[in-house]
Amino acid sequence: MAGANGDILVDMRNIEKSYGGVHALRGVNLSIRRGEIVGLLGDNGAGKSTLIKVLSGAVPYTSGEIVIKGRPVRMRSTLDAIANGIETIYQDSALVPQLSIARNLFLGRELRKGPRFLDRLDLDRMNGVAAELLRRVGISKNIPPTTPIGSLSGGERQAVAIARAMYFESDLIILDEPTNNLGVAETQGVLRFVREARDTGHSCVFIAHNIHHVFQVVDRIVVMRRGTIVSDDLSPRTSSIQEVEDIITGEPVAA
Amino acid sequence: MAGANGDILVDMRNIEKSYGGVHALRGVNLSIRRGEIVGLLGDNGAGKSTLIKVLSGAVPYTSGEIVIKGRPVRMRSTLDAIANGIETIYQDSALVPQLSIARNLFLGRELRKGPRFLDRLDLDRMNGVAAELLRRVGISKNIPPTTPIGSLSGGERQAVAIARAMYFESDLIILDEPTNNLGVAETQGVLRFVREARDTGHSCVFIAHNIHHVFQVVDRIVVMRRGTIVSDDLSPRTSSIQEVEDIITGEPVAA
Amino acid sequence: QEEGARTFYWISHGAPADPVWTYFLQGAEQWATDTGHSVNTSFHSGDVPSHQEAVRAAIAAGADGICSTSPDPGSLVDVVAEARAADIPIVNFNTSDEAPDWNAYVGGDLLSIGRQWAQYLVDNQLVQEGDFVWMPVEVPGASYGVEEERGIAEVFEPLGITWEVTDATLDQAEIITRMTDYLTANRERISAIIGLGDLVTGSVQRVFDQAGIPAGEIPVVGWGNSLDTTQAVMDGYVNAAMWQDPQATSYMCLSSLLMESSGIPIGFDVLTGALYEAETAQLYHGIMGGQ
Amino acid sequence: MANSTSALPAHPPRPGALRAFVSKPEFGPLVLLVGMIVVFTSINPAFLSLTNIGNALTFTVELGFIALAMTLLMTAGEFDLSVGSVFGFAPVVMWTLVNTGTMPLGLAFLVALLLALGIGLISGLFVTRLAIPSFLVTLGMLLVVRGTALWLTDGFPQRTWNAGEQWLAQVLVGEICMGGEGVGCAGGLRIYMSLIWFAIIAVAFHYLLTGTRFGNWIQATGGNPGAARNRGVKTGRVKIILFMLSALLAAFAGAISSIRVSAANPNSGTGYELEVIAMVVIGGTVLTGGRGTIVGTVLGVLILRLMRNGIVMIGVPGLAYNIFIGAIILGMMALHSGLERRHNPGT
Amino acid sequence: MANSTSALPAHPPRPGALRAFVSKPEFGPLVLLVGMIVVFTSINPAFLSLTNIGNALTFTVELGFIALAMTLLMTAGEFDLSVGSVFGFAPVVMWTLVNTGTMPLGLAFLVALLLALGIGLISGLFVTRLAIPSFLVTLGMLLVVRGTALWLTDGFPQRTWNAGEQWLAQVLVGEICMGGEGVGCAGGLRIYMSLIWFAIIAVAFHYLLTGTRFGNWIQATGGNPGAARNRGVKTGRVKIILFMLSALLAAFAGAISSIRVSAANPNSGTGYELEVIAMVVIGGTVLTGGRGTIVGTVLGVLILRLMRNGIVMIGVPGLAYNIFIGAIILGMMALHSGLERRHNPGT
Ligand SMILES: Nc1ncnc2c1ncn2[C@@H]1O[C@H](COP(=O)(O)OP(=O)(O)OP(=O)(O)O)[C@@H](O)[C@H]1O
Ligand SMILES: Nc1ncnc2c1ncn2[C@@H]1O[C@H](COP(=O)(O)OP(=O)(O)OP(=O)(O)O)[C@@H](O)[C@H]1O
Ligand SMILES: [Mg+2]
Numbered sequence A, B: 001m002a003g004a005n006g007d008i009l010v011d012m013r014n015i016e017k018s019y020g021g022v023h024a025l026r027g028v029n030l031s032i033r034r035g036e037i038v039g040l041l042g043d044n045g046a047g048k049s050t051l052i053k054v055l056s057g058a059v060p061y062t063s064g065e066i067v068i069k070g071r072p073v074r075m076r077s078t079l080d081a082i083a084n085g086i087e088t089i090y091q092d093s094a095l096v097p098q099l100s101i102a103r104n105l106f107l108g109r110e111l112r113k114g115p116r117f118l119d120r121l122d123l124d125r126m127n128g129v130a131a132e133l134l135r136r137v138g139i140s141k142n143i144p145p146t147t148p149i150g151s152l153s154g155g156e157r158q159a160v161a162i163a164r165a166m167y168f169e170s171d172l173i174i175l176d177e178p179t180n181n182l183g184v185a186e187t188q189g190v191l192r193f194v195r196e197a198r199d200t201g202h203s204c205v206f207i208a209h210n211i212h213h214v215f216q217v218v219d220r221i222v223v224m225r226r227g228t229i230v231s232d233d234l235s236p237r238t239s240s241i242q243e244v245e246d247i248i249t250g251e252p253v254a255a
Numbered sequence C: 001q002e003e004g005a006r007t008f009y010w011i012s013h014g015a016p017a018d019p020v021w022t023y024f025l026q027g028a029e030q031w032a033t034d035t036g037h038s039v040n041t042s043f044h045s046g047d048v049p050s051h052q053e054a055v056r057a058a059i060a061a062g063a064d065g066i067c068s069t070s071p072d073p074g075s076l077v078d079v080v081a082e083a084r085a086a087d088i089p090i091v092n093f094n095t096s097d098e099a100p101d102w103n104a105y106v107g108g109d110l111l112s113i114g115r116q117w118a119q120y121l122v123d124n125q126l127v128q129e130g131d132f133v134w135m136p137v138e139v140p141g142a143s144y145g146v147e148e149e150r151g152i153a154e155v156f157e158p159l160g161i162t163w164e165v166t167d168a169t170l171d172q173a174e175i176i177t178r179m180t181d182y183l184t185a186n187r188e189r190i191s192a193i194i195g196l197g198d199l200v201t202g203s204v205q206r207v208f209d210q211a212g213i214p215a216g217e218i219p220v221v222g223w224g225n226s227l228d229t230t231q232a233v234m235d236g237y238v239n240a241a242m243w244q245d246p247q248a249t250s251y252m253c254l255s256s257l258l259m260e261s262s263g264i265p266i267g268f269d270v271l272t273g274a275l276y277e278a279e280t281a282q283l284y285h286g287i288m289g290g291q
Numbered sequence D, E: 001m002a003n004s005t006s007a008l009p010a011h012p013p014r015p016g017a018l019r020a021f022v023s024k025p026e027f028g029p030l031v032l033l034v035g036m037i038v039v040f041t042s043i044n045p046a047f048l049s050l051t052n053i054g055n056a057l058t059f060t061v062e063l064g065f066i067a068l069a070m071t072l073l074m075t076a077g078e079f080d081l082s083v084g085s086v087f088g089f090a091p092v093v094m095w096t097l098v099n100t101g102t103m104p105l106g107l108a109f110l111v112a113l114l115l116a117l118g119i120g121l122i123s124g125l126f127v128t129r130l131a132i133p134s135f136l137v138t139l140g141m142l143l144v145v146r147g148t149a150l151w152l153t154d155g156f157p158q159r160t161w162n163a164g165e166q167w168l169a170q171v172l173v174g175e176i177c178m179g180g181e182g183v184g185c186a187g188g189l190r191i192y193m194s195l196i197w198f199a200i201i202a203v204a205f206h207y208l209l210t211g212t213r214f215g216n217w218i219q220a221t222g223g224n225p226g227a228a229r230n231r232g233v234k235t236g237r238v239k240i241i242l243f244m245l246s247a248l249l250a251a252f253a254g255a256i257s258s259i260r261v262s263a264a265n266p267n268s269g270t271g272y273e274l275e276v277i278a279m280v281v282i283g284g285t286v287l288t289g290g291r292g293t294i295v296g297t298v299l300g301v302l303i304l305r306l307m308r309n310g311i312v313m314i315g316v317p318g319l320a321y322n323i324f325i326g327a328i329i330l331g332m333m334a335l336h337s338g339l340e341r342r343h344n345p346g347t
């Protein structure tokens, strides 16, 4: 929460993004400090998902600059983001339905054993870690980690995506509406995880429409409307839920 | 809210459902009265979606009986449900991404004009109604009703599904986590719609993990856990949020 | 192109990868080199509509003459009439078809070729009354096999000899496999084999080897326009094979067109074909470039 | 603001008609077609002669019938490999019935079409009821139908000599000579009735796909079958009808072709399935279903057939024919992908 | 309870090994294969004779090589129609080089394989970089490759008579006669080295698909390309490698086949693409990607090839051959779908 420059982990400057005719981001500036949980709020279509997709390399941006730990970075693909310590849990299409829970968890960074070039998947270890993570994230039912994702309920899937971010502790963890399909226990698991992450020095961007969830964890609230950031230094300690909701819907500004 | 038998719209008796090895519903009994909004709560995997899929004919049930307006009905497909006045907004796969908003809205019950056998889609009327509905459900941006669903944001899609149920006013409207991806304004639109529906004599089943939303509209709360109904006559007027959450997570029962 | 060079079209219903058609094509190309006129060639793999379309394209392009095979008896009546109406000479080659009003025919008489094979088997006492003859063909229903089968039937039917045509496909590995399967299953029953196409006759040696049948145990006759077959005849796997003069057929067809387009009408057909045995096989082997 | 939303619901604001046109999925194929015609004509001006146009269109529309039905089927998320064999089978049946004197041509034509409907019905039932991939079902059907045609005729082609005089033949493929004279309609444009039938069916199918309820169902069935079923769309029935339609049009095309070329060979139509699917895909219909365009298919049909005609016209050597066809397909697709990218830079 | 969850993570409770076996996707094809063998043998006992088994397996494994690679490619969500033409092209190149004395067999073999890798690379680049459907790319490639083979040889088959003596030929397709004697290995079982190669590659690919990181990526690429890309999987590279692998194995199979049958015909391999895809699909790999099984493919290869062998062995009339093949495919698929349904009644 200190304002020193060295504390800034990610700095997005004047980001623009158009989808064909739709101007989804209109010059967005956003910095995220180390160990800070930023809540990103805004109505449907405000551009939240687009902004974090730009940051995680999933979508190319039209113009603008991204600086990470003081170094300008060109985000060309998700690999660039992962290499820079950014881990993302997407709102959609985050998992492969045909693969098992464990294989999904480790997709892209599989555990391996055996000599180089003849290495093989260390399925035992992957399954073991997966089972442990499922428990940590609060899935109470006894789901074996070899179950294909396709046969899980919507909430169970979301929990698996969360478990993945827990394991690969990155500098910045982005969660796009992670509590969306979750029940009470699972939601508490996610919020607990976000707090844990902050306490161990990681930063988080947390997107959610449920303001109650946002208020429970974040340090700072950023509100977007129609592709721009309309407010970026609200604190849940100083603002009320009603005030934030009004800013989101644009009531006081329009009135 | 009267207990008279004539008021019962739907009566599900001893419904059982297994997916291969998974026993998703274990003898569920649920009645829904006319003009009543039932909130269906429960943790992930509790069986909520399965129960309402059985009721709307999307999934065959293993055993049990469904009585609608006093007549026993065999639900073989969604057509049976639609014919019996049951309209459902599913949690997943409710829309066709390639089709326009208007075409999705009217899918299955398209508006037509022209002589019989040579009838054609009345696209003008469909687009007109769609635009009006989008406005009513609270999508503030100017989205033309000819936009394909695939290019909408997650929340915008959900709003379209809601708009559909608004239009085809049925005896019973089932909403499976309808507010999931919705922003503040859109959520209020949905809740307003649910209230409107009740006030005009329709029944609703409303599933949501956000208890705040549930408490704002429902007349009665039904809680499921592991395939059974553990509580079916809580009222938001007499119980607190905390009490209901405890029942959902099973704390007081287990303790 | 030099002054006075003419353009001829050479249109075949064959498959470009059917080896015998390569020899036909060679004749056409040789002719173009020798005379300095240009020849546009195309293959249509037995597809009648596309064959017709090519003939009409040639008419539209104002060809000086057209050499065309007949993909199916009767299928070219109209287009030939159109060519004639447009004053473009059109000569039939390789597969004869009486129905259209061609300027002439150059090639073997398929009906008589079928008759010759059957007669060869009968005359050399390789088959007797009541025997069974196996006739594999690459493309069942294609005109060549059909005409040949008619000729064969003229000889065999009165003698009560039965036969079966089987589908061998145009693919060498598949041909060998299917023929081996069939031989393994029916070895006792088969008195003789007539290969209704060049690929099947050319595969006989490999099939016998694969099925463990010594050369000569089952008599074989059939088409002989490939090095494989001339070799097989010399090695005793095939008793007699039919030479079709493929290069010459194309060459003669184009020459007759050139003559016709210069105002000297051709009023006669040119018939080709010779049945050869082991003694003369070397001659045809040489023509096709074998040692 | 609420007012402006509902005032213009059916007509979204257009950023210039040209731009809207360019962003249509049919724009790419159209550019390809025009480019191809220009290139061929510049090499051999006879390519654009009336005679050649009339000639090229003849066979084009016969494959085109199949492509039209295939477009609908592919939009619903399935495809049919058996069309080529039905194309060969139907005329064989028809002419066998006529030549054996069993029935007159008109009746035999109907019987052939009915058999084709039966074939489509069986394919459709296998795909929808037994949930077998259409690839396997229609491959199996291809073999059965082709085999039956061979077995029925013992491999002998059916003769169709005097078809030309029959009224049905006139209705289906009668010649119309515009401006020319004599046997080959020299100097004029000769078209067949089949071209007119093609135009009628293309317009009807375009209308069916975009303007009717059934068309909406077709797109929904291919786009998201689960959602369609949940809305009460009988996706199984939609698919079965389209399988029947595809077999029907293949049989119709086969009958027309057999009358025109005066030949009913059990082998005809071999390999058409891949060419027809290629036409549909080039036109912009996606292989996996949900999006289909009849206009695109008409363009795709013209592209692939005119390409074959043009290659013969400009005198490519016979053995190199396939290289050219293949290279042009690859090159055109690369161009197409370039066009798509340019006017849609966001994604 | 938390304890019991983490105690057995790798081994979910098994409700009986038999039941687990029955619910495997390979169970259906296995039942079909066994049933087919029983039926054919009961009609003609010679079906199970050593000579016939040896004979039937020979060509089977050559198609099998292609099917193995196609399984991986299809699991990644693409397919390759050009394998048949590469099967014909590679040996033509190889033998042209040998017969013109340009280089010895071993080197020519390598050159042919390298060319095939190049072909696969181009297909892969077109599909991944230009986002053209693999149907069109590989159809175009089919025509180009087939055309090139024709043009290279002027259509003449290449002679390969004396291949048998070369060491490479021995390594690839040397004969092994077990228990028999004489030319045809009478009375014994004659197998070729190619069978052993097939077994090695099948085991290797099975392991690759299920036990390695690359296998995980293949499945993810086919199952949900967006998710895979988001996790840093280079889906484009995965597909390109698999296109190259599929072309490589097609060339390898073609070379082996040409040595065995002593013929390198530019036409060979025509139509293999559909047969190979059918083998893979019958084995249980899905056409749309995400799920693939090498064991199933091996069963599918055996089913389709033994069926062809068996039909001839039991003496089906020659021209009715295709009817039977098609009908058996349809019948088996219906049975398969029945089996699937029985052990998975919930859905
Ligand atoms: N792939 C795409 N193609 C075209 N337009 C898109 C695409 N993705 C998003 N958009 C548009 O960009 C705008 C911003 O979308 P975005 O998904 O970022 O919103 P969001 O704030 O995440 O909304 P939600 O809360 O509903 O998830 C919306 O108007 C949306 O319609
Ligand atoms: N198609 C299916 N095949 C197998 N199991 C299934 C299937 N659909 C659901 N299940 C299982 O049935 C149980 C109930 O699932 P259901 O979707 O009804 O839960 P839910 O209460 O709606 O949960 P959520 O709040 O996460 O949506 C879960 O254990 C789930 O894994
Ligand atoms: Mg979003």
Ligand SMILES: [Mg+2]
Pocket (backbone or CB within 6 Å): A153, A154, B048, B049, B050, B091, B176
């Ligand atoms: Mg649910």
